[in-house]
Amino acid sequence: MLESCADPSSLSGLAWFACYLTTGKHMAFYLSFGTVLLLLVITAPAALLFGFGGALASRSGIAPLRWFGRAYIAMVRGVPEIIFFLFVPLAIDQGFEYLRHKVMCPDWSEPIRQGNDFVVCTAAKLPLNADPQWMHEIYGFLLAILAFAIVYGAFAANTIRGAFDAVPRAQIETAQAFGMTGRQVFWRVHMPQMWVYALPGLSNLWMILTKATPLLFLLGIEDIVFWARELGSMKTRAFAYPHPNWQLWYFLGLLVFYLGLTRVSEMVLARLNAHFSHGQATLAGRGQGGIGR
Amino acid sequence: MKNKSNDPVIALRELRKSYDSLEVLRGVDLAAHEGDVISLIGSSGSGKSTLLRCINMLEVSQAGDISFCGAPVRWRGEGADRQPADRQQVIDMRTQLSMVFQQFNLWSHMTVLKNVMEAPVTVLGRPRAEVADEAMALLGKVGIADKADAYPAQLSGGQQQRAAIARALAMRPKALLFDEPTSALDPELELEVVKVIRELAAEGRTMILVTHDMRLARDVSSHVMFLNQGVVEEQGAPEDVFGSPKTERLRQFLHATSPAA
DSSP, X not given: OOGGGSOGGGOOHHHHHHHHHTSHHHHHHXXXXXXXXXXXXXXXXXXXXHHHHHHHHHTOSXXXXXXHXXXXXXXXXXSOHHHHHHHHHHHHHHHHHHHHHHHHOTTOOSOSEETTEEOOOGGGOSSOTTSOHHHHHHHHHHHHHHHHHHHXXXXXXXXXXXXXXXXXXXXXXXXXXXXXXXXXXXXXIIHHHHHHHXXXXXXXXXXXHHHHGGGGGGGTOOOHHHHHHHHHSOBOTTSSSOBOOOHHHHHHHHHHHHHHHHXXXXXXXXXXXXXXXXXXXXXXXXXXXXXXX | OOOOTTOOSEEEEEEEEEETTEEEEEEEEEEEOTTOEEEEEOOTTSSHHHHHHHXXXXXXXXXXXXXXXXXXXXXXXXXXXOEESOHHHXXXXXXXXXXXXXXXXXXXXXXXXXXXXXXXXXXXXXXXHHHHHHHHHHHHHTTOGGGTTSOGGGSOHHHHHHHHHHHHHTTOOSEEEEESTTTTSOHHHHHHHHHHHHHHHHTTOOEEEEOSOHHHHXXXXXXXXXXXXXXXXXXXXXXXXXXXXXXHHHHHHHHHHSOOO
């Protein structure tokens, strides 16, 4: 904090405002924008990975793998996201702790489930009670990422599966006719052509994912929504910077942030789309002479 | 695998293929020696395209033998369960039998040049620079060197088919399989493709050609086979097949396909 901000009550006008916007809590608020971006940057590739896994599993020739893939897609698609976001971190957390408890504290005789409580030995806690606060926050954040990746991975899986199926059979067959192995067909023809069909769906998904980031708030992570509510609410004289209810302005700030984010996304996605559909005989690809020239 | 003595490049014996209860090929024999140009003619549904696709195993036949340069394809299973026993054998065969399709089937995400280079580089593992030079030469040969960097969708049908022929040649195949190469083309575009096919025939390349173009079949073939309902109804030198057809069916077919005189 700036030197001149030492005594807020003596400030007025711009100086007051400048000091107000640089308080520790505001710094945390600004950082939480980073949290949102970090979530997106990690979740998107993770969801894509889950998506590929799910899509390949659901198209697999191995029956159990196929059932697993289809069940994954069907289950996640059929359940409201919010419920999944609440369920997954809790289930994973308890699952880990349960396993660790069984391994680390074999002598423990009390049942783990005691009525409404979930009790494991201290050593099995994740993270350990003794761990510093940041470990707890990172752990929570990781669980959130996992939840996001599982849910959006299922949607991605469905899109990708559809895209794999949309590639014309003749394109694949031709590759086979030239002596390509299954692997070569997949990497040289099937996969590159799949993108043209997958991209519109995945773009949409990215937008939905972007707009779903405030769900972090539900998972108890101090994200931008949390801070906007916190900082925007009325501050009485008990606070260093008293002000009336400014939530409207804080939420307006979030609105602008999200609009900017989606605008940038749209620009990047448009470029990607142009790249993948280049030369294709689709309207986007402008392959047939005359159209769009 | 050098083609020793006079084993045919492709030999079929008693080949049978059915889809469920529908018999498409009911015992077909064929022998294509080096330099042969064999045309398969017949009405739609006579099984000629299926025959071609059985040769490079895009379709699995249910009975009969396929030999490539004297080496019979190894099978496992019987009848409807029959499958090639050796994947590698199938792949080896396919690398030496290049196919040209009715709908061209150029890979839509690659430029024309990349299309021609793809299989020699990926499948044969030949050096990229060397293949690129050869590919450019082949594109020049079929007359579309200036389209090397265009995408297939930016070309006319005739240009696409010529690119597909260049792609097939780039594999330096022992034989070329043409599946109705001109059927999807307008008459004037057809001519430019026909010209290329004539040149290839004149070079002494081994080719099996499924076609609706009787003039092409008559001009380029060393041997013509007329398929009807899954069997070879009549075959012989083009002069005989077109000049003095013996069977009533062939006469009817030729009458129906010849331009109104």
